[in-house]
Amino acid sequence: MVDERRTEHADRIAAVKGTGLLHRPRAPGLDRLTALASRLLNAPTALVSLVTGDRQVFASQFGLAKRWAEAGETPLSHSFCQYVVDDDAPLVVSDARTDARLRNNVAITEIGVIAYAGIPICVGGQTLGSFCAIDGHPRTWSASELEVLRDLAAAVASEIALIRAADEAEQNAATIRAILEVSHDAFVSIDATGTVLEWNPAAEALFGYSRRQAVGLDIATLIIPESHREQHTEGLARVRATGESRLAGQRLQLPAMDRAGRSFPIELTLQATHGGRLIFHAFLHDISERRDAEEQLRRQAELIDAAPAAIIVRDIDGTIRSWNKGAEQMYGWPAHAVLGRNINLLLDTGFPKDLPEVEESLGATGAWQGEVTHRHTDGRTIVSLSRHVLRPAADGSGPEVIETDTDITEQRRAQEDLAASERQFRVQFHQSTIGQALTGLDGGFRHVNEAYAAMIGYSPDELYGLSKSAITHPEDRAEDTRLTAGLFAGDSDSYERTKRLMHRRGHPVDVRVGVRLVRDADGRASHLVGIVQDITEQLRVERERDIALAELTEHNERLEGANLLKLDLMGMLSHDIGTPLSTIIGYGERLAEQDLPPAAGGALEKIMRAAHRIDRLRHSVLAMCSLDGGVITAQRRPVPLAAALRDALDAADAEVPIDCPEETEVSANPAHLQQIMVNFLTNAAKYGGGATGITVRRTGKRIAVAVHDQGAGIPAGLRAHLFDRFTRAGDTGAQGHGLGLHIVASLAEANGGTVQHRDNDPHGSVFILTLEASR
Secondary structure, X not given: OOOOOHHHOHHHHHHHHHOOOOOOOOOHHHHHHHHHHHHHHOOOEEEEEEEOOOEEEEEEEXXXXXXXXXXXXXXXXXXXXXXXXXXXXXXEEOXXXXXXXXXXXXXXXXXXXXEEEEEEEEEOOEEEEEEEEEEXXXXXXXXXXXXXXXXXXXXXXXXHHHHHHHHHHHHHHHHHHHHHHHOOOEEEEEEOOOEEEEEOHXXXXXXXXXXXXXXXXXXXXHHOOHHHHHHHHHHHHHHHHHOOOOOOOOEEEEEEEOOOOOEEEEEEEEEEEEOOOEEEEEEEEEOOOOOOOOOOOOOOOOOOOOOOOEEEEEEOOOEEEEEOHHHHHHHOOOHHHHOOOEHHHHOOOEOOOOHHHHHHHHHHHOEEEEEEEXXXXXXXXXXXEEEEEEEEOOOOOOEEEEEEEEEXXXXXXXXXXXXXXXXXXXXXXXXXOOEEEEEOOOOEEEEEOHHHHHHOOXXXXXXXXXXXXXXXXXXXXXXXXXXXXXXXXXXXXXXXXXEEEEXXXXXXXXXXXXXEEEEOOOOOEEEEEEEEEEOHHHHHHHHHHHHHHHHHHHHHHHHHHHHHHHHHHHHHHHHHHHHHHHHHHHHHHHHHOOOOOHXXXXXXXXXXXXXXXXXXXXXXXXXXXXXXXXXOOOOOEEEEHHHHHHHHHHHOOOOOOEEOOOOOEEEEOHHHHHHHHHHHHHHHHHHOOOEEEEEEEEEOOEEEEEEEEOOOOOOHHHHHHOOOOOOOOOOOOOOOOOOHHHHHHHHHHHOOOEEEEEEOOOOOEEEEEEEEEOO
């Protein structure tokens, strides 16, 4: 059985396609190398040929006929390079017409390939194709020419590796951007001066500033309250001075403010990265409502294409003999300025080890390769992958060195930035308290963080390989499928929904998910990113709130009915009791004017006292109902205070000395004022043996009216509740309903005043009403 040809190996063909060079525009770096090969080898044609299973594609060509140059490819029937791939070895032919394997190849007659020298192009362990030189006439390729071709092939492989690395970096950057876009947490990056570098959609929603408005501004003016800005500024100054942050890696709770000026607390996790400069990355969310809006995000630095290789021919002692265009572009020196000069002095070459050791290795093996540093004309330091090959000089004057330098400065920097960015992503992904997952297009889990796995009772390792539909409630799977189809169809880039996941123990878990479809640089679907938030407790609280609200509504309806009944009773009390009571008092007053026998007069006096007591009780109950119903009002006007106090004494049937200037006026409702003073006087009669005096004192715009008695005073345990509803002394023989002082306090408040009690000297009580003076 014949072994499969290397050109047909699936992994090798996949590696060729993975370069991205089969369908992309021409690469300037590769074109310079093919042109250089033609010039150095004096060959009419040079090719970078990538071989697939059925054709060869020219990633770069120099000297091909127009027909083949425009086509950019040929079938394998026209390919010598396929044999370089099959053999994984150089193919060197002086005259293909006499070669047993090549003499029937149509490239001889149609393209004019007679002499051929091809070197394998190896990248990442796979032979992708051939870097070859072609002549239309028979020729013998010298060892030095083949060595030059090998060096140029190595430069081609380096150029292809750089192109592929840049494409992979773009795909990684797309993943990072997608994660930031769907993150529920706000993500903010700042430098050591406090300038905002990144601001994701969640930050826009949380703080009210768009990314365009926030990037470039000082973070302190955007979200830090003024009272904390000085501390923030001092902290950044300390970081710039020491290069270290005491807060990095911690979970912090700090005050923040949004665009509207609203101040609220936030919780944030702070990380610091050192990728050439100190940058702080913070994931934060509003903890005033605790609505777990978590995030994930990371920043990805972009890789930059490397410059074309520099090819330099020099003597053993470093004297430059040849300096190509690539060297001019790479180092900034024109050829006429450097010929005859020492390359190591000119470029301030920095070797990984001492120069004598490098020269000894070069003399012993004929070659040396390593990373060196060079200096550009503008002073920049360039990191180069430098390959030195020793060969005899063309003029026979002795050995010379061909030095091939490839600029890998940006590649090294990109690798460091990528490593830092990947470290940042791993920290953010695995330490986030919000569930996060990356799934393939088939729905299988690729990466799951601890928060997601713990939410449904698994470990991350147990979820790898499972399909997301396997942990989704059966009733929710159809909607997942419909929404995912919309992502693939381009209806939207992402969706959010509420669904149920199945816990390992069998019970459902209510979650809020955000899903985004990530596409590669060519717009093809790559994978899905999901952010998952457990809202089980939130839904439970909402259900309990709804039940409580319904019960409260029912209770309020019952209270409203009871209040209506109370108002009905108040109307009945006002009419059905007030009317006959007025009749009794009216006839009693008429009888009092008659000359009655002593016995009848005494009975009439008792009847009138009882009637007035009932009337006062009726007014107290009506006042209390008005207070409870919220309908009591006080139409205030200037009231001469001395006259009002005398009227109150008459109404209370009391004789008490009054100390009040006649010109004193207060702002009050006259009826309310009389009701308050009558209550004070009757209470003094019932509990204090009768009032002993009324005094009036003015302080600024306030007037205090005090009723004094010399009774037993108010018990200490009763004083704190003296003006509360239904408060009365339980150890006296006087009758009362415990509403009088509560009504007095409410009426005083309605009239803009206050009431208070203090002990009299040496014993007894003083009740004080304070009102506003009318003038």
